[in-house]
Structure formats: C-alpha cells, structure tokens
Amino acid sequence: MTARPANAHQARLLRLLRDGGPNSRAQLGDQVDLSRSKLAVEVDRLLETGLVVADGLAASRGGRRSHNIRLAPELRFLGVDIGATSVDVAVTNAELEVLGHLNHPMDVREGPVAVFEQVLSLAAKLRASGLVEGFDGAGIGVPGPVRFPEGVPVAPPIMPGWDGFPVREALSQELGCPVMVDNDVNLMAMGEQHAGVARSVGDFLCVKIGTGIGCGIVVGGEVYRGTTGSAGDIGHIQVDPDGRPCACGNKGCLEAHFSGAALARDAEDAAREGRSPELAARLEAAGRLTAADVAAAAAAGDAAALDLIREGGNRLGQVIASLVSFFNPGLVVIGGGVTGLGHNLLASVRTQVYKQSLPLATGNLPIVLGELGPTAGVTGAARLISDHLFSPA
Numbered sequence: 246m247t248a249r250p251a252n253a254h255q256a257r258l259l260r261l262l263r264d265g266g267p268n269s270r271a272q273l274g275d276q277v278d279l280s281r282s283k284l285a286v287e288v289d290r291l292l293e294t295g296l297v298v299a300d301g302l303a304a305s306r307g308g309r310r311s312h313n314i315r316l317a318p319e320l321r322f323l324g325v326d327i328g329a330t331s332v333d334v335a336v337t338n339a340e341l342e343v344l345g346h347l348n349h350p351m352d353v354r355e356g357p358v359a360v361f362e363q364v365l366s367l368a369a370k371l372r373a374s375g376l377v378e379g380f381d382g383a384g385i386g387v388p389g390p391v392r393f394p395e396g397v398p399v400a401p402p403i404m405p406g407w408d409g410f411p412v413r414e415a416l417s418q419e420l421g422c423p424v425m426v427d428n429d430v431n432l433m434a435m436g437e438q439h440a441g442v443a444r445s446v447g448d449f450l451c452v453k454i455g456t457g458i459g460c461g462i463v464v465g466g467e468v469y470r471g472t473t474g475s476a477g478d479i480g481h482i483q484v485d486p487d488g489r490p491c492a493c494g495n496k497g498c499l500e501a502h503f504s505g506a507a508l509a510r511d512a513e514d515a516a517r518e519g520r521s522p523e524l525a526a527r528l529e530a531a532g533r534l535t536a537a538d539v540a541a542a543a544a545a546g547d548a549a550a551l552d553l554i555r556e557g558g559n560r561l562g563q564v565i566a567s568l569v570s571f572f573n574p575g576l577v578v579i580g581g582g583v584t585g586l587g588h589n590l591l592a593s594v595r596t597q598v599y600k601q602s603l604p605l606a607t608g609n610l611p612i613v614l615g616e617l618g619p620t621a622g623v624t625g626a627a628r629l630i631s632d633h634l635f636s637p638a
Contacts, residue, residue: 248294249638254279254287259296259316259635263340264439267300267315288314296320316340322630323371323383323420325364326429326622328582329353329403329456329505332360334367335623336377341439341631343620345376353388356406357415365419380422382634384626385412386429388457390475396426399474402481402493403457425629429453430477431468432625433615434461437578439628441616449576450568451615452479454561454583456505460568479568480504484560499564503557505536505583511553512539521549540585554586558593565594565612566601573606580615587614 250256257277262268274284291297292314300315316339324343326333330353335346347367351360371377389401396413398404417424434451437443443451443463451461458480462469470476480500481493488497489507501507512534516524523542528534542550565577577598579591595612602610615621 248296250296250635251290252287252637254283255291256636258287258291260632262297262314262316263631263635266340267313269313273314320381321377321379322627323368323380323422324623324626324630325368325383325385326432326619326626327351327353327360327364327385327387328429328622329388332363332367333619333623334364334371335620335627336371336380337624337627339631341624341627343624345371345374346620346623347371348619353404353407357410357412361416361419364416368420380420382423382425382630383416383420384432384629384631385416385424385426386432386622386626387412387426388429388455388459390473390478391426391428393427393470393474396424398426402491423630423634425633427468427626427629428459428461428470428474428477429622430459430461431470432461432629433580433621434463434468434578435625435628436617436621436623437580437615437625438463438466440624441621442578442613443576446576448572449574449578450565450572451578451580452561452565453581454504454579455581458500458504458561462572479564482564482567484563499560503560505581508536508539508553508557508583509534512542512550515549515553521547523547524550536583537585540587543586543589551589554589555593558586558590559597561590562594562597563601566598569598569602569606569610574610577610577612578615579612580618580621 250259261276270288296317297314298317299312320339322337324335331348332351333348335343337343349363351363387398389404390399392399397409398407400408412426413424430453433453437451443449447466449463453459460477460479462477481498483497484499484502485497489501490496491498491501512524513528515521516528523545527538539550539553543554599607
C-alpha cells in the first residue's frame with residue numbers, strides 16, 4: 246500500500262468503508278458533510294489511487310443507479326497481539342475481517358529478539374498459506390506501557406529487556422511495511438469497539454485480566470493514552486497497603502492479589518493445603534495450575550475455587566467502582582485469559598460496582614464479558630494500523 250488519503254474527507258470516506266463495508270455514493274453522502282459534486286471528486290480521486298474500487302450496482306434510490314464503492318479487496322493488514330505467555334498473529338482484509346489466525350506459546354520475558362523471531366515465523370506461515378502475499382501495514386500490541394508516538398515500550402514491569410526497544414522500527418524493517426505499536430489492552434478495546442460488544446458505545450472501559458491487569462479507556466470513540474502512554478495501568482492501584490509485593494516494586498497492588506498469575510499461585514496454595522481436592526488432583530496431574538484450572542474446578546462446584554474467584558472479583562470490583570465513579574462510562578467490558586472464570590467473576594464485580602458507585606453512574610451501566618475472545622487484540626491491532634494508513638500522509 247503506497248497511496249494515502251490526500252485530505253481529511255478522503256480519510257473519513259476510507260474509514261466509513263472500513264467500518265461499514267461497501268456503500269453507494271449516495272449512502273456515503275448521507276454520512277459526510279460534503280456537497281454531491283465535492284463527494285464525487287473525492288471518491289473519484291480515491292478510485293484513481295486504487296485504495297477503493299467499484300463493486301457492483303447499488304440499490305436504487307430513484308433515478309440512475311450508481312455503483313457501490315468498497316475498499317480494495319487485496320489490502321491486507323497484520324495484527325500481532327503479544328501477551329505475557331503467548332503470541333497471537335492474524336491477517337485481516339481492509340474491513341478488518343480476520344482471514345487467518347495463529348497462536349503460539351511464548352514467554353515475553355525471553356526478550357524482544359526471541360519474541361519477534363516467533364512473530365515473523367508465524368507471519369511467514371500466514372504468507373505460505375496463500376492468504377496474503379505481502380502486508381500493507383502491521384499493528385503490534387505489547388503487555389506494557391508504550392510511548393505511542395515512537396512505538397517504544399517504557400519500563401514495562403513484566404517485560405525485562407524491552408525497555409526502550411525500537412519495536413516499530415525493527416519490525417517495519419523486517420516486514421517491509423508501516424508498523425504501529427500500542428499497549429495490548431488498548432488494542433483489545435479497539436477490537437471490541439470495531440467488531441465486538443462495544444460497537445455502539447463512545448465512552449467505555451475495557452479491563453483485561455491476564456497475567457497482569459490493565460484497562461483501555463475510550464473517550465468519544467478514541468483511545469485515551471495519557472501524556473506518556475501509561476493511562477489505564479490499573480493493575481498497580483493499591484488495594485491493600487500491607488499486601489503482597491508486586492513485580493512493579495510496590496506492595497498491595499491489584500495485580501499482586503488478583504490476576505492470572507496471582508490466581509494460579511493462590512490455587513496452588515489451596516491445593517497443597519488440602520482446601521481443594523479438585524485443584525489438588527489437577528496440580529498432581531499437571532505439576533502446575535492456571536486460571537483455566539480454577540475455572541474448571543469452580544464449574545465442578547469446588548468451594549475453594551469459587552471462593553478464590555469471588556474474592557478476586559470483589560477486589561477488582563472495588564477498583565472498577567472507583568473508575569466508574571470517576572469516569573462515568575457507558576459500558577465496562579471485561580476480557581483477557583481470566584474471563585474463562587465467566588459469570589462467577591462477573592457477578593462479584595457487578596456486586597461491588599453497583600454497591601459502591603453512585604446510582605446515577607450505574608443506573609444504566611452494563612458490565613459484560615468481551616465478545617471477541619482471542620481475536621479482540623489482533624482485530625484492534627489491524628484497526629490501529631488502518632487508522633494510521635487511512636489518515637492523510
């Protein structure tokens with residue numbers, strides 16, 4: 246992809262076609278503040294660039310029927326979602342539909358060189374599958390704070406060796422296309438906004454519970470990143486002044502008490518102390534426990550597993566209640582690997598939020614699980630790079 250929109254009107258048209266699919270000139274005209282003649286000029290210029298193509302006759306609205314316009318069908322974006330323990334890589338078309346998706350276990354603590362070797366290997370597999378010849382752009386999510394303009398991680402607590410690494414520059418050279426980098430939770434929020442549960446919501450919070458905990462903040466339809474890119478780092482809000490030590494160096498952080506890693510540790514303690522026969526059996530069989538084991542034990546009626554989920558949900562709910570009182574969102578989305586805990590977790594979070602926040606903030610506030618699961622991050626990554634490419638150069 247070499248062409249870029251020449252002005253804000255063309256950028257708006259490209260994003261409308263991305264988010265809404267093929268459309269007629271008349272229907273596009275209903276959504277933009279342009280005269281019919283000016284709209285025709287901008288559409289014709291986009292057709293000349295090859296970014297859009299004619300796509301069959303539109304439905305008649307009286308008079309001569311016009312052609313539908315759609316984004317060039319050969320456009321391909323790479324979405325990469327790097328988590329603490331795995332990597333997801335997907336290829337999408339211009340409308341951000343996932344055409345192919347691969348996942349591979351990977352410890353982010355192995356460092357950027359090892360992780361990116363795996364990313365490039367998965368991208369090569371997608372190419373070899375015939376889904377894509379080359380990528381027009383790539384979006385990358387990493388599990389830590391990012392200095393967004395430069396695409397550089399900054400002092401990420403669970404990512405030794407990544408501080409200051411030039412992710413955008415390095416991957417752009419390897420992939421041969423433009424690259425944008427953001428925090429993984431922001432990309433999950435963008436994915437749910439584009440194709441998930443937050444499609445019609447302008448102001449919402451997206452909480453990701455994985456190895457750590459973070460929050461994507463969407464204001465007026467745009468991700469809010471803060472001055473230095475660390476907005477939404479709720480995993481390091483203190484919930485117990487005398488609590489457990491956290492990877493960030495402080496004590497009593499939410500993440501130290503309830504996250505995928507904390508839940509696994511507490512589950513193993515319960516198993517070894519004889520409080521949960523179900524978890525003990527799973528620990529003996531596998532040698533370690535994960536949040537998925539806690540979810541399975543809870544589904545089987547294990548009291549200790551249910552208590553762990555309720556206690557963690559209460560702590561998370563207390564933090565979210567404060568955020569709701571402060572931000573007054575229209576929706577709270579909960580996603581990430583720990584959402585396998587499902588409605589037991591959701592019930593605890595809702596109880597705390599509805600109990601602690603003002604009725605004015607919670608009277609119409611849905612608190613729901615994300616819809617997209619593991620494709621939320623890669624969809625958001627593709628959305629990130631398309632937002633960049635569908636902006637005037």
